Amino acid sequence: MLLLIFGLALWVLAHLFKRLAPEARENLGNAGKGVVAVVVLAGLAAMIFGYRAAPYVAVWTPPSFTYHINNLLMLGAVFLYGMSATTGRLRGAMRHPQLTAVIVWAVAHLLVNGDLASLILFGGLLLWAVAEIVMINRSSTWDRPAPGPAKKDVVLVVITIVMYGVITGIHAWLGVWPFPS
Template sequence: MFAILIAGIALWVGAHFFKRLAPDMRANMGNAGKGVVAVGILAGLVLMIWGYRGAEFIHVWAPPTFMVHINNLLMLIAVFLYGMSATTGRLRGKMRHPQLTAVKVWAVAHLLVNGDLASILLFGSMLVWAGAEVAMINRAEEWKRPAPGDKKKDVLLVVITLVVFAIMTAIHAWLGVWPFPG
């Protein structure tokens, strides 16, 4: 299953980097290229989940119990940051890469509470990928900061963050991973 996990990671990273590493090839594909990339990303995600869920547990380190609290706080922050990318509120434009920053926070949060090899491979690779993606984007394009919007939209973002966090918690519980110490 480690091979499936690694193949998924490679496909995810390759599909995301395709536009930046082979811009001419991607441009020549036209709109079909978007579909190819989308299929590659989706296939990579499926393989990562399948490989991670089926991977043998190989203990590397034992995270301290209190890290669960830090993980939960970081996950709440990650959900908020991810949502910032779609907000039209005052927070719009405060951060250049809110989605990729959210992925980095998500990865660090999970590395703090998972000490097995499959987790280190999955979350560590996503942390490295998101950092590399930010670096590639920053080098390729100048950022034009959007104008801030209505502050009521930021309140909506907080509400949506709490709802999405509750849904994610329920999904983790349904999968047998209770995210709160008890």
């Protein structure tokens, strides 16, 4: 569990560094982007390996119907994440599509994982995403971008479906079948 917690701490601190210590981040200049990226990747690796190595400690047993809710939420999370890159009509529909996607992803995973390591990982990332949104909203204003052509949103839907299939395939490859009967 320590590796998982360490990875989560690295992830959170690296992402919040710019907001918690803006002068220190600014003093690093362009090199700071590389440092932050390395810390984020180290945190991600530690979270993955720490989660996979964590002992199973049951906290609660999710009901079977939550798997269907999880799958719908995950489709929405993939779509929301993609909204941050769209240049279609949906561009600017929400201020924080990536962080909102992380929140939806975390809630979806908390619905179907009742063990301690999952509560730490998904709950921790959920709390981080909410805190990040609050900090960003307090520190800056937002100029909503103008919407683009609707055909770009159709591309987003197609990419969402393809990515959802890829993510499902990765889960199956790792031994986690997301569609239990």
